[in-house]
Amino acid sequence: MGLNIKHKVAVVGAGMSNVMRRAEETGRELSFYAVKEALKNSGLTIEDVECVVMATAPDAFDGVHMKGEYLADGAGAFRKPYMRSYVGGGSGVFAIIHGWYMVASGMFKTCLVVAEEKMSSAQPHPQAAFNSIYDHTLERPLGVNLLWIFALEMNRYMSVHKIPLEDIALVSVKNKRNGLDHPCTQVGAEVTVKEVLESEIMAWPVHRLMVSPTSDAAAAIVIARDDIARRVSEQPVWIKGVGWNLDTAFWTNRDLYYPDYVEKAARMAYEMAGITNPRKEIHVVEPYDPFAYKELHHLEGLLLADRGKAPELLKKGVFDRDGELPSCPSGGLLGVGNPIAAAGLMKVCEIFWQLRGEAGKRQVKNNPKTGLAQAWGDLMQVGTVVILSVN
Amino acid sequence: MSIWRKVHVNKKAHAWEGDIPIYFSYTVGPAGEKFFTALKEKGVFVAVRCRQCGKVYLPPRIYCEVCMEDVEEFVEVQPEGRVVTWTEVTRDSRGSLLEKPELIGFINIYNTDGGIIHKIVAKDFSKESLTGAEVKAVLKPPAERSGELGDILYFELKV
Numbered sequence: 001m002g003l004n005i006k007h008k009v010a011v012v013g014a015g016m017s018n019v020m021r022r023a024e025e026t027g028r029e030l031s032f033y034a035v036k037e038a039l040k041n042s043g044l045t046i047e048d049v050e051c052v053v054m055a056t057a058p059d060a061f062d063g064v065h066m067k068g069e070y071l072a073d074g075a076g077a078f079r080k081p082y083m084r085s086y087v088g089g090g091s092g093v094f095a096i097i098h099g100w101y102m103v104a105s106g107m108f109k110t111c112l113v114v115a116e117e118k119m120s121s122a123q124p125h126p127q128a129a130f131n132s133i134y135d136h137t138l139e140r141p142l143g144v145n146l147l148w149i150f151a152l153e154m155n156r157y158m159s160v161h162k163i164p165l166e167d168i169a170l171v172s173v174k175n176k177r178n179g180l181d182h183p184c185t186q187v188g189a190e191v192t193v194k195e196v197l198e199s200e201i202m203a204w205p206v207h208r209l210m211v212s213p214t215s216d217a218a219a220a221i222v223i224a225r226d227d228i229a230r231r232v233s234e235q236p237v238w239i240k241g242v243g244w245n246l247d248t249a250f251w252t253n254r255d256l257y258y259p260d261y262v263e264k265a266a267r268m269a270y271e272m273a274g275i276t277n278p279r280k281e282i283h284v285v286e287p288y289d290p291f292a293y294k295e296l297h298h299l300e301g302l303l304l305a306d307r308g309k310a311p312e313l314l315k316k317g318v319f320d321r322d323g324e325l326p327s328c329p330s331g332g333l334l335g336v337g338n339p340i341a342a343a344g345l346m347k348v349c350e351i352f353w354q355l356r357g358e359a360g361k362r363q364v365k366n367n368p369k370t371g372l373a374q375a376w377g378d379l380m381q382v383g384t385v386v387i388l389s390v391n
Numbered sequence: 392m393s394i395w396r397k398v399h400v401n402k403k404a405h406a407w408e409g410d411i412p413i414y415f416s417y418t419v420g421p422a423g424e425k426f427f428t429a430l431k432e433k434g435v436f437v438a439v440r441c442r443q444c445g446k447v448y449l450p451p452r453i454y455c456e457v458c459m460e461d462v463e464e465f466v467e468v469q470p471e472g473r474v475v476t477w478t479e480v481t482r483d484s485r486g487s488l489l490e491k492p493e494l495i496g497f498i499n500i501y502n503t504d505g506g507i508i509h510k511i512v513a514k515d516f517s518k519e520s521l522t523g524a525e526v527k528a529v530l531k532p533p534a535e536r537s538g539e540l541g542d543i544l545y546f547e548l549k550v
């Protein structure tokens with residue numbers, strides 16, 4: 001990677017709407033709520049925003065084709081340069097990478113990054129939209145849905161490493177409990193391993209309480225060039241590293257037990273950030289957790305745990321809020337909700353708040369200086385990573 | 392030479408017919424609720440004024456897209472205005488000929504900075520004079536209105 005980056009770039013504001021199913025508000029209005037909050041604490045106004053990046057996942061969720069354009073005015077893009085970022089579920093973190101480009105390149109001094117999803121428009125269930133992301137002749141005739149691939153992948157991960165279901169259920173317990181402290185939560189709850197394992201089996205070994213919900217929400221961040229960031233913000237949060245990577249979309253052509261593409265994305269971001277020992281240098285992490293095992297899978301892909309060893313660290317409490325490496329302190333997708341594209345940017349917002357010590361009851365105890373947010377999605381083969389730091 | 396062959400009849404090649412089996416339930420949002428409730432119950436339009444820049448949005452919104460601030464000054468306006476531009480369509484969206492051509496207009500509603508696109512029914516009109524013509528909405532009778540775009544049957548020329 002030949003890095004010749006013109007400008008340092010920082011996040012100076014973050015905001016998000018409540019997360020819920022069946023919001024009355026339109027996607028535009030959800031976007032507006034997030035933008036308004038992000039601007040309010042950024043020290044910048046809408047006039048200062050030079051360009052806007054929007055992340056939103058399949059048009060078929062909101063039921064609006066050209067959804068990026070539809071959302072533009074709610075995202076604050078009125079008569080501004082505007083672009084949509086889109087790698088499915090990975091879009092939320094892809095969007096900050098896109099926004100970083102806009103400013104690091106020298107093209108713009110500021111960028112507003114917005115992510116939105118209104119999944120509850122899709123009837124009878126967004127699964128019907130997910131069905132059509134699969135290959136139309138090889139997979140769809142089977143009536144495939146999203147749970148299948150997760151079930152196949154989870155089973156492979158558990159079989160290769162001999163991981164018991166109880167260990168994976170602990171992710172749901174941790175994240176749902178963390179989510180209780182998030183003011184925007186849809187699914188924060190106190191649940192036990194027993195309750196998780198007694199919940200409905202949706203596709204073996206995936207249980208209902210290991211699955212994130214259908215959600216409506218938006219999130220936004222404001223990013224600025226270093227000179228602006230230092231002027232408007234007492235504590236800019238620097239974008240130190242970005243990475244993304246795509247694997248083959250044929251799931252029969254990769255071994256599902258390990259996300260190589262997440263590792264590649266992470267290595268790219270670590271190299272850019274000058275991080276050589278991520279387990280020591282990353283202090284708080286928000287890996288993508290649409291399903292319980294995915295958090296563990298991703299922690300391994302991010303090189304924050306040895307392959308197959310994330311469950312042991314989880315059991316030891318390493319990933320708790322007061323642990324050595326707090327993971328999903330926000331509650332994540334399992335504990336807050338999963339508004340697909342907005343879920344990734346919600347994780348970026350959490351790292352921003354954690355690093356500034358503004359996470360309130362969710363604040364981690366290890367005085368973090370550097371954090372990482374990761375999203376995943378597309379055709380289950382994209383990893384997007386950003387590393388933020390107050391140093 | 393990148394295309395291998397042309398398939399004139401899909402069935403001659405191996406093909407699988409499918410659709411995206413989904414439909415939608417769209418909410419109109421808090422501002423939309425106000426608009427459609429007033430249309431149904433009072434037969435008027437609701438617009439909203441931005442205190443900062445003075446722009447009056449119709450259809451109403453809960454935010455000003457220019458100022459990115461909340462807008463809360465909802466006002467009722469009569470469903471009347473001027474034709475900004477119009478067209479006469481002859482075919483439907485599947486390409487079939489309509490029984491008779493339909494006039495579709497963009498109507499700026501008086502006292503607002505916005506407007507609505509809807510059918511215009513005008514028995515005698517000249518292509519020269521329809522742009523700029525004054526029109527008013529013809530609504531369904533109150534008992535038949537359900538709070539949707541179809542409550543407006545069409546716009547007609549004001550005489």
Ligand SMILES: [Zn+2]
Pocket residue numbers: 441442443444445446455456457458459
């Ligand atoms: Zn305004």
